[in-house]
Amino acid sequence: MATKEEFFAHIEKGYTTKGDFITMGAAMLENEAVTNALVKIPLKTLNRHGLIAGATGTGKTKTLQVLAENLSEKGIPVMLMDLKGDLSGLAQPSPGHAKIEERHEKIGIPFNAKGFPVEILSLSEQDGVKLRATVSEFGPTLLSRILDLTETQTGIVAVVFKYCDDNKLPLLDLKDFKKVLQYATGSGKAEFTKDYGRISTSSTGTILRKIIELEQQGADLFFGEKSFDVEDLTRIDENGKGYINILRLTDIQDKPKLFSTFMLSLLAEIYATFPEQGDSDRPELVLFIDEAHLIFKEASKALLDQIESIVKLIRSKGIGLYFVTQNPTDVPNEVLSQLGLKVQHALRAFTARDRKAIKLTAENYPESDFYDTKEVLTSLGIGEALISALDEKGRPTPLAATLLRAPMSRMDVLTSKELKEVINKSSLVKKYNEEIDRESAYEILNKKIEKAEKEAEKEKDKPKKTTTRRASTRQNPVIKVLTSATFIRGVLGVLKKVIR
Numbered sequence: 001m002a003t004k005e006e007f008f009a010h011i012e013k014g015y016t017t018k019g020d021f022i023t024m025g026a027a028m029l030e031n032e033a034v035t036n037a038l039v040k041i042p043l044k045t046l047n048r049h050g051l052i053a054g055a056t057g058t059g060k061t062k063t064l065q066v067l068a069e070n071l072s073e074k075g076i077p078v079m080l081m082d083l084k085g086d087l088s089g090l091a092q093p094s095p096g097h098a099k100i101e102e103r104h105e106k107i108g109i110p111f112n113a114k115g116f117p118v119e120i121l122s123l124s125e126q127d128g129v130k131l132r133a134t135v136s137e138f139g140p141t142l143l144s145r146i147l148d149l150t151e152t153q154t155g156i157v158a159v160v161f162k163y164c165d166d167n168k169l170p171l172l173d174l175k176d177f178k179k180v181l182q183y184a185t186g187s188g189k190a191e192f193t194k195d196y197g198r199i200s201t202s203s204t205g206t207i208l209r210k211i212i213e214l215e216q217q218g219a220d221l222f223f224g225e226k227s228f229d230v231e232d233l234t235r236i237d238e239n240g241k242g243y244i245n246i247l248r249l250t251d252i253q254d255k256p257k258l259f260s261t262f263m264l265s266l267l268a269e270i271y272a273t274f275p276e277q278g279d280s281d282r283p284e285l286v287l288f289i290d291e292a293h294l295i296f297k298e299a300s301k302a303l304l305d306q307i308e309s310i311v312k313l314i315r316s317k318g319i320g321l322y323f324v325t326q327n328p329t330d331v332p333n334e335v336l337s338q339l340g341l342k343v344q345h346a347l348r349a350f351t352a353r354d355r356k357a358i359k360l361t362a363e364n365y366p367e368s369d370f371y372d373t374k375e376v377l378t379s380l381g382i383g384e385a386l387i388s389a390l391d392e393k394g395r396p397t398p399l400a401a402t403l404l405r406a407p408m409s410r411m412d413v414l415t416s417k418e419l420k421e422v423i424n425k426s427s428l429v430k431k432y433n434e435e436i437d438r439e440s441a442y443e444i445l446n447k448k449i450e451k452a453e454k455e456a457e458k459e460k461d462k463p464k465k466t467t468t469r470r471a472s473t474r475q476n477p478v479i480k481v482l483t484s485a486t487f488i489r490g491v492l493g494v495l496k497k498v499i500r
Contacts, residue, residue: 004034007370011037014398017391019044019281022070024343024387025404026107029370031379033403036108043074045340045390047283047320049311053328053361054345059383061086063343064288064324065407068244071286072116077234077242081263083291085250089410091118091422100406103383107405114408117237120423121247123262124218127419128248129428131228132221133265135171136161142268145306146261147210153203159196160184166195169441173224174211176441181208183445187452217255222262225436230270232428234285260295267310270319277318284318292323293330308334328361336364340390346380368399376401 011027011034021040026033052067054060061084068078069090080087093113094100104111122128135143140161144154160180164171171177184192185201192199235243249259270285277284289295296304311321323331323339327347331339342365349355362373365388376386383404389397414422423429 004029008034008037010370010398011039011400014391015040015400017042019392020074022046022067022074023109023405024066025402027400028384028403029401033106035106038108039387039389039400039402041341041389042392043076043282044280044392045394046071046076046286047277047280047315047318048340048390048394049315049320049338050322050341050343051328051331051336051339052288052322052324052343052345053326053330054385055326055348057382058345058380059385059404060324060326060345061290062383062407062411063345063385063404064290064322065090065409065411066405067286067322068288069114069116069408071283072242072244073114074282075236075240075242076283077236077245077285079233079245079247079285079287081249081288081290082246083249083294085248086413087246088118088120088248088414088419088422089412090116090244090246090407091414092410092418094406094408094410103403103406107403109405111406112408116409117239117241117243118422119235119243119245119426119428120419121245123222123247123249123258125221126248126250127423129228129426130221130432131247131262132224132432133227133269134225135173135177135223136164137227137269138265142264142306146257146264147207147214149207149210152200153207156181156184156199156203156207159192159199163192163196164441169444170438172438172440173442174215174220178208178211179442179445183449187449188445214257214261217258219258219261222258225438226432226434228432230266230273232431263289263295264306264310267307267314267321271310271314271317274317274319276316278316280318282318283320286320286322288322288324290324292325296330296332304332304334308332308338311335311338327357328364329357340394342386342388344377344386345384347377349378366396366399371399371401373399 007027007029015038017040020043022043024039024041026035027037027039028034052060052063064080065087068080068087071078082088093115096111096113100111120128121131123131138146140154140158144157147153147157149157160177161171163169163184164180169176169180171180181204184199185204189199233243233245237243266287274284295307314321322341323335325331328336328342328344344361344365347354347358347361349358358374358377362377365373365386367373371386373386380386380401383406385402385404387397387400387402391397
């Protein structure tokens with residue numbers, strides 16, 4: 001049996017860092033925390049993405065809170081997806097508790113209660129900074145993947161975008177896009193056929209139905225102006241703390257299509273906008289995606305491929321992605337294989353399926369001389385987790401069952417009054433919450449159709465000119481033959497012979 005000294009030396013060697021780091025807690029041996037055997041995550045590797053998993057009630061949200069506030073403390077901005085509505089407490093310091101002090105004494109680090117700079121964002125009609133994007137910013141490829149279109153339908157979407165570019169028709173919201181589709185097979189059919197080829201009415205009908213399905217999940221609130229500038233996610237406050245941007249999603253849990261649409265557009269925009277960072281010492285921005293299974297739940301193969309590509313590529317932009325979900329199997333293997341930090345809370349073995357999931361989860365962690373991983377996964381308590389990270393050279397750190405530190409901020413939601421104060425102080429609310437509905441494809445095409453209809457009416461109402469038909473000077477070919485000199489001479493010759 002390993003001694004505490006051997007275990008301490010093993011953890012200390014595996015988690016020693018030269019650069020800056022975040023302390024997650026103290027490693028445990030035989031269900032007891034080893035004081036000062038600190039589990040530290042280097043800032044240098046936090047853009048290698050990660051996973052926070054575990055059964056309901058095991059402390060995933062508090063782990064997310066600890067990571068977010070410690071990143072903010074280091075001057076690194078964070079974005080959180082708050083589907084349960086329990087993360088707004090980050091704006092206020094923890095009231096403290098005797099059990100928190102006891103926990104931190106076991107870990108070997110002091111507890112300091114603090115509040116953090118928070119920005120409340122919204123995709124729906126909830127209060128907060130409104131996040132919007134235009135249809136044009138999505139582009140034909142991304143929009144087609146969101147709508148799960150066939151190759152032929154994707155080609156039609158590309159033609160619509162090309163037509164709008166050629167004719168300077170801004171595609172801002174979904175009503176603009178629907179209008180152009182209707183125009184393409186309606187009054188503008190001849191124009192489209194001449195310049196871009198024939199467009200099938202059945203295909204445009206299918207695309208329209210899919211757009212309506214997206215609208216029913218609230219996408220009409222998301223598409224439009226003013227577009228959100230992703231650079232506003234990277235703000236630092238006057239004290240050098242990174243802003244924690246909390247996206248409230250409590251009213252769209254039953255709208256996975258809207259959630260995945262937003263997430264993919266956000267990641268694509270960040271990837272297109274942010275400069276290459278290379279191998280930097282700290283991330284530029286870290287995003288936590290709570291209830292991550294909602295992104296993958298109804299995603300098509302094309303959409304999953306797009307997410308996988310972005311996860312692979314966005315690291316070079318200095319962006320870290322962290323998926324929070326109940327079971328690691330909720331995340332596709334192609335994405336799971338890209339994750340450097342894994343924080344695994346307890347799993348419950350109630351069914352054969354649960355036991356199979358635990359076996360698969362255990363195989364995803366490094367082997368350890370100090371733990372039976374499958375056994376530890378089912379015996380972890382609340383606020384305890386198995387941690388495997390990457391060291392500064394990108395190598396896996398030793399597996400550590402960890403007693404996690406407590407959040408420095410409040411482990412509860414803000415009151416309505418406190419939430420209102422946070423929103424009222426926001427400079428981004430003033431910047432983005434004014435609704436803009438400038439002239440775009442919808443209005444321009446309506447004017448064009450109206451003008452064409454008026455011109456058609458004028459042509460119809462013009463008096464018809466009466467014209468006298470001139471007698472044709474052209475002779476009937478039969479009469480021409482009968483009256484020819486040759487024909488008459490022939491007939492006279494025959495008559496002469498008969499008379500004789």
